[in-house]
Amino acid sequence: MEQHPIPQQISSYEFKLVGDMTLKQFGKAAGGVVIAVLINSSKLIFLIKYPLMALFGLGGIMMAFVPFQDRPLETWLLAFIKSIYSPTFYLWKKVKDKNWLDIDMTKKGLEEYEGKDDLEVSAKDEEKVNEFIGSLPKLAFGNKTKDVELSVEDYKTEEKKQEKITEKPQPDKQIVEKEAQPKSSPSSKENWRDKKTDLNLKRADKLEATGDVVFGGVPMPVTPKIANVLSGMVTGKDGQIVEEAIVEVQDGKGNPVRVFRTNSLGQFKSANQLANGKYLIITEKEGYEFYRVEIELRGEILEPVKIQAK
Numbered sequence: 166m167e168q169h170p171i172p173q174q175i176s177s178y179e180f181k182l183v184g185d186m187t188l189k190q191f192g193k194a195a196g197g198v199v200i201a202v203l204i205n206s207s208k209l210i211f212l213i214k215y216p217l218m219a220l221f222g223l224g225g226i227m228m229a230f231v232p233f234q235d236r237p238l239e240t241w242l243l244a245f246i247k248s249i250y251s252p253t254f255y256l257w258k259k260v261k262d263k264n265w266l267d268i269d270m271t272k273k274g275l276e277e278y279e280g281k282d283d284l285e286v287s288a289k290d291e292e293k294v295n296e297f298i299g300s301l302p303k304l305a306f307g308n309k310t311k312d313v314e315l316s317v318e319d320y321k322t323e324e325k326k327q328e329k330i331t332e333k334p335q336p337d338k339q340i341v342e343k344e345a346q347p348k349s350s351p352s353s354k355e356n357w358r359d360k361k362t363d364l365n366l367k368r369a370d371k372l373e374a375t376g377d378v379v380f381g382g383v384p385m386p387v388t389p390k391i392a393n394v395l396s397g398m399v400t401g402k403d404g405q406i407v408e409e410a411i412v413e414v415q416d417g418k419g420n421p422v423r424v425f426r427t428n429s430l431g432q433f434k435s436a437n438q439l440a441n442g443k444y445l446i447i448t449e450k451e452g453y454e455f456y457r458v459e460i461e462l463r464g465e466i467l468e469p470v471k472i473q474a475k
Contacts, residue, residue: 190229193239197225388469389434393441393462396434397470399427399448399455406431407474410450417443448472 201222204214228238389396395414399407412433414423422444425433441462448455453474460470 186230193229194226197221197223197228200225389466391438392464392466393438394435395423395439395444395460395467395470397432397472399431399433399450399472400474401453402474404473407450407453410448410453410455412472413447413449414439415445415447419445446470446472 201218204217204221207214209217228242231238233241397412399410399412401407406429408427408429408431410427410431412425412427413421414425414435416422422439423435425435427433439462441464443459443461446458446460448457455472455474458470458472460467
């Protein structure tokens with residue numbers, strides 16, 4: 166991880182001798198060299214003299230010009246000496262273990278908060294609160310009590326209705342119990358289909374075509390190139406475009422097989438093919454009445470169909 170540089174000294178001015186070398190750095194380097202010269206002039210043995218000269222000479226230069234982790238070596242050396250002569254002591258003292266089951270936590274809490282006010286409010290704050298409460302609009306509590314009385318009466322009437330309702334289904338239970346009993350007579354195994362209720366369902370009358378289909382003459386962006394793909398255009402009586410008209414396609418049995426909605430140009434087109442056979446096209450749009458046209462698909466490419474209003 167990249168270390169951030171230490172901010173430069175801006176509170177005091179440091180005199181620089183040569184380049185970026187300050188007077189303090191020069192003193193450290195010169196001090197190391199002077200000590201090395203003094204050791205050289207001494208009468209020590211060469212095995213001791215030369216190592217000491219190298220130690221003090223190089224040490225002074227390194228402390229002046231070689232930092233470590235953006236800090237001078239002098240700082241690290243002083244911190245090392247302090248850590249040696251002031252070590253951290255850990256004292257161990259034997260203490261009797263507490264029995265947490267015998268401690269009454271509630272008693273301590275009552276003694277701690279006993280005699281203290283829950284909330285200390287100054288006189289000025291209390292006056293402001295009272296003024297704010299007085300400025301609020303007063304509510305009419307009389308009307309509210311009437312509403313409550315009415316709701317209670319309504320609740321009583323609802324309880325009476327529920328009691329009447331719960332009393333009625335009693336004879337139905339007897340009927341259910343009688344029907345639930347198994348019948349031993351073989352007549353119960355008769356054809357159950359004869360007992361089904363007649364729904365009298367009537368199928369809707371099949372619609373028939375009311376006009377002739379018109380092919381071609383429709384401006385379509387892409388003419389279908391696949392067989393049995395239905396496309397066309399819906400127009401009004403005078404030939405104007407009819408958009409958002411619902412176009413329903415029914416098969417020969419009257420079942421809807423496709424439903425389209427015309428676009429802003431009055432056009433519609435199916436995305437896939439239809440099966441061969443006869444189809445009835447029914448068009449609906451509010452304010453318009455269209456002819457129902459019938460087409461027959463024979464596996465051939467169809468030209469666009471034009472549907473015009475009456």
